[in-house]
Amino acid sequence: MGxxxxxxxxxxxxxxxxxxxxxxLKNYVQNHGTGGNWIALPLKAGLKRCGxxxxxxxxxxxxxxxxHGGFTEEEDNIIFTLYSQMGSRWSVIASQLPGRTxxxxxxxxxxxxxxxxxxxxxxxxxxxxxxxxxxxxxxxEAAAVSLPYYSTPLPxxxxxxxxFSVSSTPLPxLSPSCPNLxxxxxxxxxxxxxxxxxxxxxxxxxxxxxxxxxxxHQQQQFSFEFPYEFINGGIGGPSLVDFSHADIERGIV
DNA sequence: AAGAACACCAACCGCAAGGGG
DNA sequence: GCCCCTTGCGGTTGGTGTTCT
Numbered sequence: 001m002g003x004x005x006x007x008x009x010x011x012x013x014x015x016x017x018x019x020x021x022x023x024x025l026k027n028y029v030q031n032h033g034t035g036g037n038w039i040a041l042p043l044k045a046g047l048k049r050c051g052x053x054x055x056x057x058x059x060x061x062x063x064x065x066x067x068h069g070g071f072t073e074e075e076d077n078i079i080f081t082l083y084s085q086m087g088s089r090w091s092v093i094a095s096q097l098p099g100r101t102x103x104x105x106x107x108x109x110x111x112x113x114x115x116x117x118x119x120x121x122x123x124x125x126x127x128x129x130x131x132x133x134x135x136x137x138x139x140x141e142a143a144a145v146s147l148p149y150y151s152t153p154l155p156x157x158x159x160x161x162x163x164f165s166v167s168s169t170p171l172p173x174l175s176p177s178c179p180n181l182x183x184x185x186x187x188x189x190x191x192x193x194x195x196x197x198x199x200x201x202x203x204x205x206x207x208x209x210x211x212x213x214x215x216x217h218q219q220q221q222f223s224f225e226f227p228y229e230f231i232n233g234g235i236g237g238p239s240l241v242d243f244s245h246a247d248i249e250r251g252i253v
Numbered sequence: 254a255a256g257a258a259c260a261c262c263a264a265c266c267g268c269a270a271g272g273g274g
Numbered sequence: 275g276c277c278c279c280t281t282g283c284g285g286t287t288g289g290t291g292t293t294c295t
Binding site (some may be wrong): 014016017050052053056057060061103108111 | 260261262263264265266
């Protein structure tokens with residue numbers, strides 16, 4: 001037996017909300033609150049709507065503190081930074097932006113901001129204070145072995161689908177030729193990779209041979225890959241030249 | 254001018270988590 | 275501990291407006 005539907009779909013209205021419905025819902029919530037039960041609310045308020053629909057309409061549109069209108073550059077940067085760190089945790093990201101909803105942020109990211117970043121038009125991505133690099137933070141679930149959570153400057157925005165893997169066999173200790181070896185996490189070296197493609201025909205540039213060193217001088221080999229057209233500058237991203245050994249070394253923390 | 258393609262965003266869907274009985 | 279109900283979340287869809295050809 002499957003899950004019981006949250007409401008009787010045959011007897012509820014769907015689709016866009018009318019101004020009358022908005023007014024009814026707004027008046028009811030402002031006068032009576034939600035009563036802690038959205039499922040029962042539409043019946044009490046006299047709305048032929050699903051409780052979930054009412055909740056969504058209130059949270060995303062009717063709440064008095066909702067901010068409508070375009071996102072500012074500062075908001076762009078906050079979204080980008082938080083997305084870099086935690087991925088698509090829209091509710092968490094939205095909680096850092098007063099008046100914005102998770103749906104707003106999600107839509108904005110998917111329709112505009114992602115393109116803006118890929119075009120290199122976001123200040124935190126294109127500025128020179130980090131050598132043109134941004135902090136791409138490894139997603140925890142991507143780690144194949146237990147390593148400290150770390151950030152590594154890479155010339156990519158976090159949404160371009162880079163993969164990340166760590167070899168299971170620790171490498172021999174590298175000679176400490178790198179002046180930053182004593183820092184917590186170091187990307188010691190990297191090299192330009194070769195173009196590869198997956199079974200669906202999507203092109204990637206695969207970079208291999210990077211070394212991570214943690215604060216116990218334990219080393220792990222890693223590899224990562226980026227969509228080929230992005231690395232190749234085809235959609236406004238950096239050219240392959242930007243993705244060099246030197247650039248990554250410059251970003252060592 | 255008209256149809257096609259694209260962009261935007263509100264709304265829906267299904268799943269997981271949380272809480273109460 | 276289990277079950278059921280509700281809420282919250284993130285992914286996806288579909289309608290509408292705009293731009294392009």
